Amino acid sequence: MPLLQMEKVGIRFGGLKAVDGLDLAVEPGELVGLIGPNGAGKTTVFNLLTGVYTPTEGTITYAGRRINGLKPHVLARLGIARTFQNIRLFPSLTVFDNVRVAYQVNTRHTPLDSILRLPRFFAEESRMAEESLELLGRLDLLAHKDELARNLPYGLQRRLEIARALALKPRLLLLDEPAAGMNPQESRQLMELIAAVRRDFDLTVLLIEHDMSVVMGICERIYVLDHGVLIATGTPAEIRRNPRVIEAYLGEEAS
């Protein structure tokens, strides 16, 4: 059974069908790419999957449950985490605090525990701090833990965004253009990082990316959108030689 399934999903903004009749399925553990020209509807798909938008048509099923219209925080608790195309860190917090704050989503202590400073509160706080450090270590960010997020080089800010998403302990990780603005060496390192965290954290990944070396290098299957409509799906090799994809997106030189 797929972990994620979209069946005939659509959303309309006024007269514009940003996503139209989309069928997409991701099996547990898969790393799947979502590509297409600017304005194709890729980020809108992520907004549908994370409860920012409710589909006007179709059904979204995650882990066997219909999730149409659930709120973003509910979906985060169910294990769907994302990063954003435009980085959304807390710029004035340290690297460590950016991750620790993300852990709060799964916290079990009640407001009363924290007001009364009950033992459960302290136990959870120290567990979250430990896990945050472990995660920063795993993503090679430990040396930067006390720096303000806004002072990190761009590539590391993108890495921190992934760390924050992982702090939610997701089953499904949605990455929106993680290599945007990176140089080729940073992109290569990022590719290795995504492949490694997928393995280590037992994740299923859906990846939006314009950098074809990243997409073709790590994705097992790819979906191609154009004007909100699915125009192709297949392995990287199949996508690279698909005439419709070449015409709409890749251009002749990529084939």
Ligand SMILES: Nc1ncnc2c1ncn2[C@@H]1O[C@H](COP(=O)(O)OP(=O)(O)OP(=O)(O)O)[C@@H](O)[C@H]1O
């Ligand atoms: N809230 C909204 N209201 C109106 N139109 C919207 C809204 N969100 C997205 N759109 C429109 O839906 C279409 C798809 O946008 P979307 O951002 O999903 O594309 P994309 O494939 O992610 O593009 P890019 O590669 O440039 O990020 C665009 O025409 C966009 O203007």
